Amino acid sequence: MYIEKDTFVGGCEPVAARVVRAAQLARQCIDQLQSDHARAHADAALTLLLDDPSPKVRMSIADVLSTSVHSPLHIVTALAADQPEVAGYILARSRLLSDADLIDRVAYSAPSMQVLIAARPHVSFAVAAAIAEVGNNEAVAEMLFNSCARIAPVSFRRISERCGHDAVVREALLAHPHLPAECRHLLAVKVGEVLQSLPLVKLLLGQRRADKVVGDATARASMQLAENCSQEELPALVEHLRLRGEITTSFVIRAVAGGRIDFFASLLGALSDLDDRRICAIISGGRPAALAALLRSSGLSDATHAPLIVAIEAWRAVAAGRKRMGAAEISALMCEAVGGGRFAAANDDLAALLRSIHLEFMRETAGDRLKAIPAA
Incomplete structure (x- = not known):
C-alpha cells in the first residue's frame, strides 16, 4: 500500500x-x-x-x-x-494559523518563537496585545520595529509599563510613529527611575538630591511632550498625568511660566468641573476676579493666584503683540508677584519654586542665545 x-x-x-x-x-x-x-x-x-x-x-x-x-x-x-x-x-x-493559534504559541512557546511571531508579515491587534502582555523584551522590540504590526494604544501603554526599563525597547518605542504621548511620558519616568537606581548617582548626589533632580527633569520632559503632542492627544496626556497624581501645584505653575497655555487650560479642565470652552474663555479674556475664581475652583491655593494671574496677563499681551517677552521675563514677574504683600511671610516654598523656575528659564535663554551666535 x-x-x-x-x-x-x-x-x-x-x-x-x-x-x-x-x-x-x-x-x-x-x-x-x-x-x-x-x-x-x-x-x-x-x-x-x-x-x-x-x-x-x-x-x-x-x-x-x-x-x-x-x-x-x-x-x-x-x-x-x-x-x-x-x-x-x-x-x-x-x-493558516489563526490569531487564537498565534496567541496560544505566544503564551506557551519559547522566547525565540515569540520573536518569530512578532516578525511575521502580518501581526494583528490581538496578537500584538498578547506579545505586549507576555512577550519577552526581544520579541516586543521586534514587533515594534515590524512596520506590518498593528499595535493599539493600550498595547503601547502596556509595553511601556512592562518593558520601559529596557534600553532596546525604549529605543524602539520612541522610534515608532504612532506612540501615544502618555507612553512617551511613561518612558521619561522609566528613564528617571533607572537613573535614580544607579549607585554612582546616589553616591554623587545623595538620595534626596537625586530624587529632586530626576523629578525636575521629568517635569521638564512632560512640558516638552505637551508642547510637541497634537491637540487630539493632549486630553489623553492630561488624564494620564492626573491618574498618576502628577498634576501638582508646582507642575501647573511651571506650565504657565513656560507659556504652555493650552496645556494649562487642559490641566485646569482635569482639576475642575468646568467646561473646556468656559475655561479657555476665562484664560483668554477673563478679568482677574474671574481668573482667581477659576484657579480656586481647580483647587489651587490663594497663594498661587497672584503669580499665575500676572503670568496669564503677560502671555495675553505677548499673544496680542503688545509686549515682547519670553519665559525668563515672565517668570521674573511671577517672582516679583510673591515678593511682597500678605503672602510674603508664609510663601517661602512658593518663592523658592518660582526662583528655581526663573533661573532654569534664564539658563535656557542664555543657551539659546549662544546657539544663535554664528561660528567665527
Whole structure:
C-alpha cells in the first residue's frame, strides 16, 4: 500500500533519505495539480510522519507546508506546537494559523518563537496585545520595529509599563510613529527611575538630591511632550498625568511660566468641573476676579493666584503683540508677584519654586542665545 511503502518501510531508511521522502510527500500534498486521491494519501502519510523520531524529517515537512495556503490545517497546527526548530518555520511563515493559534504559541512557546511571531508579515491587534502582555523584551522590540504590526494604544501603554526599563525597547518605542504621548511620558519616568537606581548617582548626589533632580527633569520632559503632542492627544496626556497624581501645584505653575497655555487650560479642565470652552474663555479674556475664581475652583491655593494671574496677563499681551517677552521675563514677574504683600511671610516654598523656575528659564535663554551666535 502507498502509506506502507512511503512511511512504514521508509522508517527503516537513513534520516537523510526520510527527509527527502517527507519533503516529496509535503509537496505532493499541496500540489493542486495532483488528484484528490493522491493528495489524500500524502496527507495521511504526513500525519504518520509527525511521529518520526528525527526532528529533521519534521523540519522538512514544516519548511514546505509553511509556504502554502493549501496545507492540511491539522498538520500545520501540530507542527506549530513542535519543538522550536520545527515550529519556527510554521510560526514565521504560515498564513493558516489563526490569531487564537498565534496567541496560544505566544503564551506557551519559547522566547525565540515569540520573536518569530512578532516578525511575521502580518501581526494583528490581538496578537500584538498578547506579545505586549507576555512577550519577552526581544520579541516586543521586534514587533515594534515590524512596520506590518498593528499595535493599539493600550498595547503601547502596556509595553511601556512592562518593558520601559529596557534600553532596546525604549529605543524602539520612541522610534515608532504612532506612540501615544502618555507612553512617551511613561518612558521619561522609566528613564528617571533607572537613573535614580544607579549607585554612582546616589553616591554623587545623595538620595534626596537625586530624587529632586530626576523629578525636575521629568517635569521638564512632560512640558516638552505637551508642547510637541497634537491637540487630539493632549486630553489623553492630561488624564494620564492626573491618574498618576502628577498634576501638582508646582507642575501647573511651571506650565504657565513656560507659556504652555493650552496645556494649562487642559490641566485646569482635569482639576475642575468646568467646561473646556468656559475655561479657555476665562484664560483668554477673563478679568482677574474671574481668573482667581477659576484657579480656586481647580483647587489651587490663594497663594498661587497672584503669580499665575500676572503670568496669564503677560502671555495675553505677548499673544496680542503688545509686549515682547519670553519665559525668563515672565517668570521674573511671577517672582516679583510673591515678593511682597500678605503672602510674603508664609510663601517661602512658593518663592523658592518660582526662583528655581526663573533661573532654569534664564539658563535656557542664555543657551539659546549662544546657539544663535554664528561660528567665527
